[in-house]
Amino acid sequence: MPRLALSEDFVADLVSLQRPVQKEVSDAIQMFRSMTVPQLHASKGMHLEKLEGARDPRIRTIRITKLHRGVLLAPDDGSDLFTLLRVAPHDDAINWACKRAYSVNGATAALEVRNVEMLEQMERHLETKADTTPVRLFAGHSDTVLRDLGIDDQVLRLARVCVTADDLKVMVPPTMPADQYEALEYLALGYSAEEVWDQLIAPRGQTVRTAQGRPEVTLTEAILNTPDRIVEVTGPGELERILTEDLARWRVFLHPAQRRYAYHPGFTGPAQVTGGPGTGKTVVALHRVRHLLRSGRAGDRILLTTFTNAMAAALRDSLALLLGDTDAHLLERVDVTTVDSLAARVVREARGTSPRPLSAAAEKSAWTRAVGREEVPWTERFLSQEYRNVVLAQGLRTPEEYLRCARRGRGTPVGRVQRARLWRVMEQFAADLASRGSATYTQLCDQAARVLAGTGPRYRHVVVDEAQDLHPAQWRVLRACAAPGADDMFLVGDPHQRIYDSRVSLRSLGVDVRGRSSVLRLNYRSTEEILRWSASLLDGQPVGRLGEDDDEDGGGDGGRDSLRGYRSQLHGRVPAARGHANQDEELRALVGQVRTWIDQDGVKPSEVAVCARFNTLVDAVIARLRREGVPAVAVKDDPGPEVSGVRVATMHAMKGLEFRCVAVVGVTSGVLPFAPQVTPVEVDPVQHRSDLLAEHCLLFVACTRARDALALSWSGERSRLLDPVAG
Numbered sequence: 104m105p106r107l108a109l110s111e112d113f114v115a116d117l118v119s120l121q122r123p124v125q126k127e128v129s130d131a132i133q134m135f136r137s138m139t140v141p142q143l144h145a146s147k148g149m150h151l152e153k154l155e156g157a158r159d160p161r162i163r164t165i166r167i168t169k170l171h172r173g174v175l176l177a178p179d180d181g182s183d184l185f186t187l188l189r190v191a192p193h194d195d196a197i198n199w200a201c202k203r204a205y206s207v208n209g210a211t212a213a214l215e216v217r218n219v220e221m222l223e224q225m226e227r228h229l230e231t232k233a234d235t236t237p238v239r240l241f242a243g244h245s246d247t248v249l250r251d252l253g254i255d256d257q258v259l260r261l262a263r264v265c266v267t268a269d270d271l272k273v274m275v276p277p278t279m280p281a282d283q284y285e286a287l288e289y290l291a292l293g294y295s296a297e298e299v300w301d302q303l304i305a306p307r308g309q310t311v312r313t314a315q316g317r318p319e320v321t322l323t324e325a326i327l328n329t330p331d332r333i334v335e336v337t338g339p340g341e342l343e344r345i346l347t348e349d350l351a352r353w354r355v356f357l358h359p360a361q362r363r364y365a366y367h368p369g370f371t372g373p374a375q376v377t378g379g380p381g382t383g384k385t386v387v388a389l390h391r392v393r394h395l396l397r398s399g400r401a402g403d404r405i406l407l408t409t410f411t412n413a414m415a416a417a418l419r420d421s422l423a424l425l426l427g428d429t430d431a432h433l434l435e436r437v438d439v440t441t442v443d444s445l446a447a448r449v450v451r452e453a454r455g456t457s458p459r460p461l462s463a464a465a466e467k468s469a470w471t472r473a474v475g476r477e478e479v480p481w482t483e484r485f486l487s488q489e490y491r492n493v494v495l496a497q498g499l500r501t502p503e504e505y506l507r508c509a510r511r512g513r514g515t516p517v518g519r520v521q522r523a524r525l526w527r528v529m530e531q532f533a534a535d536l537a538s539r540g541s542a543t544y545t546q547l548c549d550q551a552a553r554v555l556a557g558t559g560p561r562y563r564h565v566v567v568d569e570a571q572d573l574h575p576a577q578w579r580v581l582r583a584c585a586a587p588g589a590d591d592m593f594l595v596g597d598p599h600q601r602i603y604d605s606r607v608s609l610r611s612l613g614v615d616v617r618g619r620s621s622v623l624r625l626n627y628r629s630t631e632e633i634l635r636w637s638a639s640l641l642d643g644q645p646v647g648r649l650g651e652d653d654d655e656d657g658g659g660d661g662g663r664d665s666l667r668g669y670r671s672q673l674h675g676r677v678p679a680a681r682g683h684a685n686q687d688e689e690l691r692a693l694v695g696q697v698r699t700w701i702d703q704d705g706v707k708p709s710e711v712a713v714c715a716r717f718n719t720l721v722d723a724v725i726a727r728l729r730r731e732g733v734p735a736v737a738v739k740d741d742p743g744p745e746v747s748g749v750r751v752a753t754m755h756a757m758k759g760l761e762f763r764c765v766a767v768v769g770v771t772s773g774v775l776p777f778a779p780q781v782t783p784v785e786v787d788p789v790q791h792r793s794d795l796l797a798e799h800c801l802l803f804v805a806c807t808r809a810r811d812a813l814a815l816s817w818s819g820e821r822s823r824l825l826d827p828v829a830g
């Protein structure tokens with residue numbers, strides 16, 4: 104019987120087909136697998152056909168339905184591993200197949216496809232264009248260097264006539280072979296050949312640095328070397344799973360940069376993956392958990408944490424999906440929860456009871472009570488920040504510790520006398536809460552970290568999603584959960600999405616990822632148009648690196664992170680941003696936009712989201728949509744996937760989610776940035792900067808939830824956060 108592999112394009116085609124057609128594809132595949140190779144070649148039903156004029160002599164088509172053809176790569180070296188490349192209507196399939204050629208990358212030893220015809224046209228076009236200028240994009244790299252990185256003859260000729268990075272961009276895969284394109288893309292971004300080798304090629308298992316002297320790779324080996332784009336169907340169950348469940352491609356096809364960290368055989372200490380929105384960080388965290396479960400010992404427990412309960416529930420579901428039936432039993436070794444819930448559990452277990460967590464409003468009243476007892480010149484907000492960002496952040500226990508401490512991240516100096524007064528007020532605040540049996544979440548974490556320091560670690564591995572928003576007290580809980588050592592902690596996060604106020608130096612908290620950190624740059628979620636537009640909202644903003652806020656080697660303020668190399672291979676419409684005279688008009692336009700997405704573009708209502716800065720506007724949006732006959736539900740009510748209706752949420756609640764279409768409403772001056780949320784510069788300039796940055800990041804988070812379409816609106820005066828994108 105022939106062996107069968109499916110390419111990523113084939114799977115994408117399949118998922119987009121109607122159910123009955125999918126069933127026919129499934130039947131055709133079963134038939135294919137039930138035959139011997141000679142039977143296959145002879146079968147009239149399959150109609151395995153060589154194509155006249157095909158660029159790759161191994162490409163065949165097979166009949167799948169009356170209308171659909173499968174495109175197949177048939178081995179010509181006597182081996183038996185066939186690869187299904189596409190399934191498409193007859194003419195499209197033939198047209199696609201004739202222009203493609205498959206080859207083995209000299210460096211990664213993986214199978215790559217190219218559009219030969221298009222590349223030939225590009226070569227002629229770029230040659231003519233380059234004639235007029237002596238500048239060449241890759242002039243700094245010799246042919247030998249490029250060949251060592253896997254560049255073959257045709258791609259080398261193209262590379263030599265590229266003048267700008269845009270010349271390269273028009274040949275984005277699948278026009279150009281994927282691994283070769285990526286190597287060139289990195290070089291074009293200014294990475295050295297050495298870095299390309301380290302980041303892209305060595306992790307794929309290549310040990311021979313020069314093109315000469317590398318062993319020949321067979322077609323079957325190349326197919327198996329390409330797990331990021333091709334999956335072998337190993338059993339009937341596997342095929343059924345791919346065909347009957349809506350295959351989520353992230354479960355099967357990881358980018359090499361994702362796979363390298365997710366399936367790393369073993370880090371000697373904490374490891375970290377960062378990257379812009381939609382680069383698949385959560386996907387990496389999930390695969391890492393799978394790897395640790397599969398490779399670990401029976402008793403090893405894993406903690407997988409994220410920021411909100413809703414995200415924890417989604418992570419649990421995704422992990423179950425990834426593990427499938429075969430590994431379902433491993434799930435019992437994983438706790439998926441938020442750090443706050445874990446902290447509450449730790450405290451409850453240690454003391455028999457745990458304090459009631461305090462809402463933001465109740466916390467504010469508690470500060471008002473504390474301030475009321477002693478006449479002090481500070482606002483509730485200042486006190487609450489001082490307590491959270493200095494006392495709880497550093498885990499200070501005594502007035503002496505507070506007197507001595509460096510108040511990192513605070514911009515207003517306070518002398519010894521003032522500190523003594525501040526401590527008294529903060530002590531009163533804590534005592535008041537304790538007497539009422541309540542505590543802030545940060546206090547709870549502080550208490551849990553102390554408990555854990557006494558009881559010892561509970562997990563073998565800790566995997567953290569959304570790491571950018573955790574407070575030092577939460578990090579202390581996590582650090583105490585796993586004993587320092589190999590594979591103890593694995594963090595994923597994006598400092599550009601930091602929307603809560605926490606300054607963190609991970610190194611000082613015992614989480615040192617130096618030498619074990621990696622950046623993802625390919626966005627899988629949004630179109631390039633949405634991504635560019637959203638990224639420019641953060642132009643010039645001082646975004647620090649994850650967990651390096653107070654590290655000395657960045658000039659005392661950590662280093663800067665950047666979205667360098669951040670890109671998408673998807674394309675669509677440029678986001679729309681429109682102003683309206685008042686809220687009523689804005690909501691009317693919103694209803695029109697949502698209707699267009701649903702009625703004209705055929706998007707399911709549950710794939711459309713509307714978000715706003717505050718709940719009042721969220722409620723108004725829901726009421727308006729419903730009044731106009733558009734079903735709408737609040738994300739905070741946690742509607743399951745079976746519930747239809749447009750999702751409406753605050754911007755904060757959009758964290759970690761994604762939708763095909765997103766409307767961001769109320770991007771109005773006075774709302775964004777929201778003045779009460781931003782500490783006045785004269786009160787504390789450092790806090791002012793970080794509060795303001797959080798407002799920019801919040802808008803960025805909201806916009807980057809959109810996959811295909813993004814629309815922003817405001818009523819009255821436009822928010823100045825839109826200045827970088829609005830004309």
Ligand SMILES: Nc1ncnc2c1ncn2[C@@H]1O[C@H](COP(=O)(O)OP(=O)(O)OP(=O)(O)O)[C@@H](O)[C@H]1O
Pocket residue numbers: 351352353356357358361378379380381382383384385386387597600626627628758759760761807
């Ligand atoms: N290798 C992959 N192949 C196909 N799709 C992928 C891959 N990796 C991630 N995705 C998809 O890209 C989208 C974003 O992935 P994910 O949520 O993991 O990104 P993220 O970096 O955690 O995003 P954010 O930081 O914005 O929350 C998801 O729809 C996911 O399924």
